[in-house]
Amino acid sequence: MTTNARRPVLAGRVLAFVGIILVAANLRTAVGALSPIVGRISTDLALSPVIVGLLGSMPPVCFALFGILTPALVRRSRLEVVLIAALLAIFAGHLLRGLAADVLVLVLGSAITFAGLGLGNVLLPPVVKKYFPDRIALLTTIYVTMLSVSTLIPPLVAVPVADAASWRISLAMWAGLSVIALIPWLALLARDRRSPAAPTLEAANSDVVGTLWRSPLAISLAVVFGLSSLNAYAMFAWLPSLVRDTVGVSDTTAGVLLSIYAFMGIPAGLLIPILAVRMRNVALLIYVAIGCLVAGYAGLLLAPTSAPVLWVVLSGLGTLLFPLALVLINLRSRSHVGAIALSSFAQSVGYVIGAMGPLVVGLTHDATGGWTVPLIVLIGVAFVGVFAGAVVSRDRMIEDGA
Incomplete structure (x- = not known):
């Protein structure tokens, strides 16, 4: 177990701290936002039981597939860049789901969103390791709790929002949260753009x-x-x-x-x-x-x-x-x-x-x-x-x- 000198939690790490919390807040929204309103979506898009089953099985499959691909992506870029790409995928997927005019677009949007979630799932632990090696327990506690909140809230608000607006708004509104999560990581990337490149996976441990x-x-x-x-x-x-x-x-x-x-x-x-x-x-x-x-x-x-x-x-x-x-x-x-x-x-x-x-x-x-x-x-x-x-x-x- 590594022993790292402890320093104040936020010392020079405010952007990373906020960024980790916001990424975690995004990582379960797409999973719980659809099932409570699937009946309403079916009325408009005529979803078959097979499609409903496919949408339900997509999260773990996409999480596994894109989790496997994550190290290869990090080899070619910085960890933060891949995390930003994951948030952009989550954003695009949420929008596509809300704008879906047919079943194909709904499935495509879901796949893109879950791909972003799969990348984010894998990246959060190493992000914590990189920026908070002295506070692993604290940061893991915070982001796991945020994951739980991200699991609980979407099913609770999906139906009320669909009642007040439409099922499209209920699905697409989560894109706004991914935009907010982009802000600290873009700022961090801009701040560190003149820093030496982070070691790639091969260079550090091939x-x-x-x-x-x-x-x-x-x-x-x-x-x-x-x-x-x-x-x-x-x-x-x-x-x-x-x-x-x-x-x-x-x-x-x-x-x-x-x-x-x-x-x-x-x-x-x-x-x-x-x-x-x-x-x-x-x-x-x-x-x-x-x-x-x-x-x-x-x-x-x-x-x-x-x-x-x-x-x-x-x-x-x-x-x-x-x-x-x-x-x-x-x-x-x-x-x-x-x-x-x-x-x-x-x-x-x-x-x-x-x-x-x-x-x-x-x-x-x-x-x-x-x-x-x-x-x-x-x-x-x-x-x-x-x-x-x-x-x-x-x-x-x-x-x-x-």
């Missing part, structure tokens, strides 16, 4: 990327990230249906339970990065997350009506794996260059794993006609994290070939 597939550390961190994504995507897709069938609640109550599940990411984001930096054995946090997942799913399986809120809260606490994986990207790399490679690998593989969550749960539910087998599968998958936790707890760096 062999890191090629060895990641053989690195137990990189694979284990990808598994931790993948477990977080798989469970989150599975629950966001199926929790309302699951509790309606097993607990017997109304659609409204099912939505409230899903909101409770989503809310649990906020306390996890506030506490986990700070704990991870201070703990000698971060595997304990992974084991706590696994315990919460298993207890929550077991409760929904064995006694769903006895304490459904408790089971949902426990399942939601399993999302602490997400902020833990993000902070470990920086704790297990020596520089922002190593962090770029590790972030790209862990998040790309992790989102591929995550995309399987809704599919596996849906297929097993359809095959069995119930929720017993899907919940047993989720419980079994959670235990994979035990082996990953043992590896990522070692205080080694990705540049060491760990």
Whole structure:
């Protein structure tokens, strides 16, 4: 673990601080803004169930694909330039979605937006490593919390804005937030334009990327990230249906339970990065997350009506794996260059794993006609994290070939 001399948080870093917060505020808006108003969009654009399903599966697929491409883009330019390009893609995608006259433009706009989000997901950890190597826990806490807020707000305001204006305004208005996020990064780039070029990925560490597939550390961190994504995507897709069938609640109550599940990411984001930096054995946090997942799913399986809120809260606490994986990207790399490679690998593989969550749960539910087998599968998958936790707890760096 690197030891960096601490200095005042904002000393010479105000633009980067504000920029990180604003980028994080953009990274989930497109995901939650569409689904609450998809019925209204379908009325105008005649969306088929296949297209609706495609739009729902695009985020993890685009996150994985463009996460893989991020190191190659950073090789050819500065990290900040790629981040600006990501924000421009988010801006263009939001506008295209709002202006869509047909299904093709809606899908294209969504793909462009999610491509920008995929780049931003990978770039935030190395940006923190570059500008705040002495405040990794604090900055990770702030931006993970902002990611949670970015997840919660769009579904809440999508319908009211669509009622007051139109679904087009409800989708396109988020382009304004990406424009605001551009300001500090453009200013930072202008300020540093005469500085020596940042080292490229090859110049700084040419062999890191090629060895990641053989690195137990990189694979284990990808598994931790993948477990977080798989469970989150599975629950966001199926929790309302699951509790309606097993607990017997109304659609409204099912939505409230899903909101409770989503809310649990906020306390996890506030506490986990700070704990991870201070703990000698971060595997304990992974084991706590696994315990919460298993207890929550077991409760929904064995006694769903006895304490459904408790089971949902426990399942939601399993999302602490997400902020833990993000902070470990920086704790297990020596520089922002190593962090770029590790972030790209862990998040790309992790989102591929995550995309399987809704599919596996849906297929097993359809095959069995119930929720017993899907919940047993989720419980079994959670235990994979035990082996990953043992590896990522070692205080080694990705540049060491760990």
